[in-house]
Amino acid sequence: MSSVSTAPVQIAPGQTSRVRVVFVGHVDHGKSTLIGRILHDTHSLPDGKVAHIQKVCAAKGMDFEFAHLLDALMEEQAQNITIDTTQIQFKTDKRPYVIIDAPGHKEFLKNMITGAASADAAVLLIAANEGVQEQSRRHGYLLSLLGIRQVVVAVNKMDLVGYSQEVFDRVCAEYRAFLAQIGVEARAFVPISARNGVNVANRIGENQGVAPTAWYTGHTVLEMLDTFEPPAPLTELPLRMPIQDVYRFDDRRLLVGRIETGTLRVGDKLVFSPNDKTSVVASIENWSGPALTSAVAGQSVAITLTEQIFVQRGHVASHEVDAPIETNRFRARLFWMGKRNLMVGQPYKLKLATQELDVEVVSVDRIIDASTLEAASGDRGYIAKNDVAEVTLQTRGALVLDNQDRNPFMGRFVIVDDRNVAGGGIVYGGVYADRTKVKSANIYWSEGNVLPKNRVLRNGHRGGVIWLTGLSGSGKSTIARALERELFNSGRQVYVLDGDNLRHGLNSNLGFSPEDRVENIRRVAEVAKIMSEAGLVVITAFISPYRVDRGRAREIVLEGGHEFAEVYVEAPLAVCEERDVKGLYKRARSGEIAEFTGISAPYEAPDNAEIVVQTDVQSVDGAVAVILEHLLPRIRTITGDEISI
């Protein structure tokens, strides 16, 4: 176990240029005391705070402890345990810091992760009198899993072992050997007494004439902190801008999100994964000042595109070179904090950047004891609380990701169980390849229940009918197929009904007389209704020239309680006739085909279609984008949870 992937850079998104340092370690090894000591020695406390805590302690008959400064909540003072992550700021001569205090109790792992996940660096405490403990190892492992490489080990409570160099060396040797196993090298081991202030801010402690650790020639804890590197700029990595939302509050269509890595410029050609649509950046908006020409990693931006393609939350913008991986199956190292076990084969929600998809664990490949680093057999159907494991995951629909060692922001995810984040993981071993080749078929879960709501839950969307109507050659089938592909790729159940699959079978006894046209449309509507009931999004592509027939189709579908949206695929007759893909107009003009819509039979254009697309001026992608924007809110699940496309 020497190849834990870590990020090339470790910064928390959107954090300040202050260095964020997490303090971790076994319970009672002195984290809060060390932090209280640092605040005191750097004069970072408000006037009266120390006096106030001293007064409170005296009133309770307790000795004053620096730890009380942080453990401000009343319960914590009573229990003497830090309950939650606290963030406090202080400054050295060199720069500002944010301290993250993470609790050491095993059951508080989630708070430790919450604190440590946003840190640039870590101080890990080990009490000299107790030596390396289970939590010392577990925290070290989790730091490496979270990608935190700048670690200083503070060997605390040296006063309790008489500042013995021998004890210090023994602790260092043991822990250094452990860190080596997980590929972490501590920047330094510092012998300290947080209580007495030895080697924290100053070499010599309070009220002591000579340095009690004269044998130690290294830096103090604060000097070591000053050697930590501030967050490195992420502008050099390939561009990743996960789309957070699409706004249309005025005549502009704004794509918003944070550039997590790389640089984006006006005029850049962007590719949006997973649907591989491309467009060019028209502008980078700026409400309070002049528009921008470029923006870089860390900035929350709003951009407009030159061409209106369909983009929504969860899509990831990149440049064409160095695009991310798109897959629905990947491997990850995962830590679990949930109250309930993570079960193989059960559906959960996965969140990666702004994507949100259903996910299941396909297999547990290895369970790792974070303390002993021993791998248990992977032949287990669950992952228990506080486990760390290597797993294979599968999402419903395509997920855009990077290996964590290539791009930290796109290589980490959380798993949600019962509304709360219950686990997290990092992606490894993904293959960057030609997208069309890594795309694998969606695999669907077996399902015992057949209630309509179960279908909705399983599909992640409701059933419904998109009814395309328009002249022959207007582009109905082309749009239907493009729309079907778009919905299918995003994990939705979708099917196109058109002349090809109905006229040859179910409707093979029907011709093109007005009566037969009516019956044709009636049958299409009934089939579409049944398929909607089965949970599918049905796209119909028929000329359906009569208003009354389309009205009846609408009634049939609405009767079943499903969504119905009429789309008028509009193109001037002259354009359709010019296209004449199948040569039908020619034959109609020559009289070879009788009752041809637009030539020898009427077409009644819709006067209240939900959506109108004009194929003589809009591209196929543009038309599909318009339909999707209208459709997706309608088939959203009842809970309002949105499914990433």
Added chain:
Amino acid sequence: MSAIDLLLPDYSSHPAYAKQYPAPPIGESPAFFPEKISREDAAHLDSLESQSIYLIREAYHHFKKSLCMPWSMGKDSNVLIWLSMKAFGGHIPYPLLHIDTTYEFPEMIAYRDWAVKNYGLDLIVKINEDARAGTGAYAERGPIGYDTADPITVTHELKTAALQQVMAEYQWSALITGIRRDEDSTRAKERYFSPRNKDFEWDYKDQPPEFWNQFTTSCAPGEHVRVQALLDWSERDIWLYIQKEGIPIPHMYFARQGTDGLRYRFRSLGCYPITGAVRSEADTIDKIIDELALTKTSERAGRAQDHHREGAMQELRAKGFM
């Protein structure tokens, strides 16, 4: 009438100015417009701004129509308005809420009305009328006010209980708040997205994990989520940002000649009976920032309800106070 025409009338006889802090000059604009200055030591504001905008956009995405932004007209909540305008390109897609305790400084109300016009805000004003009048649920206890009850009780009834009433009425499931970690040690433990139960209680002992910018973005009916968009900011950051962007704010943050000849300003604004001005010569943002570098008293030292008894803030916050 446009925002520019709203000018301050004569407040000199208002009880809010009964102590040494005097009423503002008549005919002044309710807003102070700071000179836009980008200081060299303000470079870190870009990432704070970016994270806040990210949080605000997340809140809107997940809560849409059931989202509201409480607004006290104080410096922090004016920064929130500014960040919202930036997040949505000059448009705030959710209502603002002012919980009016009826003990507001009148020039703050004047500022409120000015800002509503200036930004085109959708504002909801809520007063716990029953508590003030001693009617309805308060019939037995009688009217709640600073003349009849202690500051913790008044704060709870006129702010938290009022919030509960208005949230029940509008069925909001998320609030964007402007609290900051550096204000108070209980606030230091907050999450960006912090769930509250039906009784508005904060289970600070068992908070959901929050990391890698993945948040608790849904809640059960009746519960709500507090989206704390300024959590990472410090008091100094707020001032640096107001200066960098030139954000209009109320005048009361700037030193004013008192009736005793000394100069005073407010660091934190609340109900006038329990909010104290501090001695200060700072009449520009630069001077305020310099003052902060030297001061070691806490920002909320002038807010009596925080210090009424040991653990007062925790007690208030556990019951739903911001």
